[in-house]
Amino acid sequence: MRYTTSGESHGRALTAIVTGVPAGIALDQARIDADLARRQSGYGRGGRMAIETDRALILSGVRFGSTIGSPVTLTVANRDWDNWTDVMAVSGEPTATARVTAPRPGHADLAGIQKTDSADCRDILERASARETAARVAAGGVARAFLAEVGVTVASFVASVGDVAMEAPADPSAVDPELVEASEMRCPDAVATERMKRAIDAARADGESLGGTFYVTARGLVPGLGTYAEASRRLDARIAAAMLSIPAIKGVEIGSAFESATLPGSRVHDEIAWGGPRGYYRTTNRAGGLEGGMTTGEPVVVRAAMKPIPTLMRPLASVDIDSHETIDASKERSDVCAVPAAAVVAEAELAFALAGAYLEKFGGDCVSDIVAAVAAYEARIAP
Ligand SMILES: Cc1cc2nc3c(=O)[nH]c(=O)nc-3n(C[C@H](O)[C@H](O)[C@H](O)COP(=O)(O)O)c2cc1C
Numbered sequence: 001m002r003y004t005t006s007g008e009s010h011g012r013a014l015t016a017i018v019t020g021v022p023a024g025i026a027l028d029q030a031r032i033d034a035d036l037a038r039r040q041s042g043y044g045r046g047g048r049m050a051i052e053t054d055r056a057l058i059l060s061g062v063r064f065g066s067t068i069g070s071p072v073t074l075t076v077a078n079r080d081w082d083n084w085t086d087v088m089a090v091s092g093e094p095t096a097t098a099r100v101t102a103p104r105p106g107h108a109d110l111a112g113i114q115k116t117d118s119a120d121c122r123d124i125l126e127r128a129s130a131r132e133t134a135a136r137v138a139a140g141g142v143a144r145a146f147l148a149e150v151g152v153t154v155a156s157f158v159a160s161v162g163d164v165a166m167e168a169p170a171d172p173s174a175v176d177p178e179l180v181e182a183s184e185m186r187c188p189d190a191v192a193t194e195r196m197k198r199a200i201d202a203a204r205a206d207g208e209s210l211g212g213t214f215y216v217t218a219r220g221l222v223p224g225l226g227t228y229a230e231a232s233r234r235l236d237a238r239i240a241a242a243m244l245s246i247p248a249i250k251g252v253e254i255g256s257a258f259e260s261a262t263l264p265g266s267r268v269h270d271e272i273a274w275g276g277p278r279g280y281y282r283t284t285n286r287a288g289g290l291e292g293g294m295t296t297g298e299p300v301v302v303r304a305a306m307k308p309i310p311t312l313m314r315p316l317a318s319v320d321i322d323s324h325e326t327i328d329a330s331k332e333r334s335d336v337c338a339v340p341a342a343a344v345v346a347e348a349e350l351a352f353a354l355a356g357a358y359l360e361k362f363g364g365d366c367v368s369d370i371v372a373a374v375a376a377y378e379a380r381i382a383p
Contacts (some may be wrong), residue, residue: 001146001355001364003139004191007076009129010084014076016139021061021357023069025145026369030245032056032141033234035344039137042340043184044161044200044210046333052079056138067142069365074138078131078140088126100125101321102330106310108331113146113321121321121330130338133345140348149367150358150374152220154351156343158187159303161212162199166192171285173217173299186214186340204336207314211248211306214343216350221289222378223280223297225357234293235357242349246342253307255288270298280380295357302350306342308334 007014036054050250054076059303061072081088087098103109112124144154155173157180166189169175179188179227185196195213203210226235236254243252260268270282282298289300311334318329335341362373 001352001359003136003142003352005132005139007078007132007135008088008126009078009131010080010088010126011078012088013078014132014135014138016074016076016135018061018072018074019357020190021067021069021072021142022359022364022367022370023067024148025067025142025149026065027058027062027067027072027142027145027265029056029058030339031145032074032135032138035137035141035144036134038181039134039188039344041184041248041344042090042186042338043197044204044335044337044339045341046335048192054134054138056141063317067145067367072139074135074141076134083151087122094120096249100330102315102318102327103321104310104312105316105318106307114379117171119321125332128247129332130341130345133246133341136345137348140345140351141349143348146355146356146367147218148332150220150362150371151373152218152354152358154216154218154347154354156186156214156216157182158185158196158212158214158339158343159338161196161339162203162308163196164192164199164211165213167203170277171299172215172301173219173285175215175217177359184340186343188357196293200337204313205233207312208336209309209312209334210339211308212337212339213303213305214339214346216243216343217287217303218300218348218350218354219347221295221297221300223295223381224377225295225354225361226290226293228292228294232326233360235295236290236293237351238356239290239300239302239350239353242353243302244348246304246345248306248309248338249342250347251306253288253303256286256291256302257288258383260286266274270296277382278378294299300350302346304342304346306339309338 003018058076059073061070111119128132131324165373183193185193240252270284285298315328362370
């Protein structure tokens with residue numbers, strides 16, 4: 001199962017096409033809209049979130065609430081489009097004010113115009129903008145719905161913003177989603193939530209921005225998804241690449257990788273035991289559910305680091321692309337902190353990586369065949 005997206009930040013709409021979708025997945029549009037709302041949530045977002053309430057419109061691949069085995073197309077309208085018809089016109093000549101000539105440090109603007117021979121950073125920023133991640137979240141709804149059919153759930157929460165961090169939970173995959181969604185920071189720790197909000201208030205007042213870290217986890221997985229046999233199909237590598245495909249995500253940790261690097265092997269590796277309905281299990285999960293490029297059957301636990309938002313209301317120095325004089329970097333309406341939203345995008349990415357691994361192992365045409373194949377496999381490995 002793969003997706004591709006199209007659409008500019010201030011264009012008419014975003015589109016996602018999901019291919020490789022088995023028939024028979026129960027797809028609830030309200031659930032996709034709920035995920036889109038979660039992506040728009042979070043203290044520290046810019047003014048745009050107040051204008052837009054994203055809704056996914058399903059254009060293909062679904063009948064009477066169920067996928068039919070054809071590509072699923074979803075669109076998300078940009079409700080702000082009416083204010084951008086001049087700047088984003090498909091034909092005609094651009095007005096002088098429509099050009100952006102002060103590339104922002106930390107954004108795609110400068111390398112983008114160099115590579116495409118454009119004289120307008122807007123040609124780049126419209127697509128590099130993380131508005132595109134709304135289409136990913138809509139597409140991710142298909143992957144999540146498939147995973148639900150095989151008993152897998154994906155979740156996330158914010159662990160830190162700037163230098164404010166909650167105490168790391170012993171098992172990040174067991175964090176209560178209700179606590180997460182009740183927090184304006186999507187952080188299960190109420191005290192840390194308030195401290196994060198205060199840090200964002202201070203950053204906003206100072207024309208600053210903040211990054212942070214989040215966990216994204218999955219439960220209910222069978223062991224043996226992914227492979228040790230081919231570098232490009234190792235599931236840990238695919239999950240890391242999926243996380244790094246999200247704008248502003250610059251670091252990925254699987255399990256307790258960075259702490260593990262400081263400890264001897266006997267205090268890191270998860271001992272193997274036998275018992276209960278699953279047969280083999282691990283007494284700990286420092287590997288984050290992945291060994292040898294495959295799932296172990298324990299929850300997948302990934303932590304990601306997001307850099308601070310590049311658009312600053314107190315801009316850094318840049319160079320005007322016409323005159324080459326030093327000027328302030330351009331300002332677009334912008335988030336101060338988007339870590340809670342990025343975590344929701346990461347859920348969609350993890351869902352795609354895991355759905356792809358299930359379909360590789362268990363076939364891809366029809367959900368009932370896949371569910372039967374998963375059950376037969378589970379029976380074989382835990383007799
Ligand atoms: C959910 C989300 C929201 C974002 N919002 C903004 C924003 O409002 N302003 C901004 O400059 N960057 C924002 N970013 C980050 C930029 O899109 C990103 O830094 C830029 O595309 C450059 O890519 P890179 O950081 O991966 O190098 C956001 C990222 C995510 C994941």
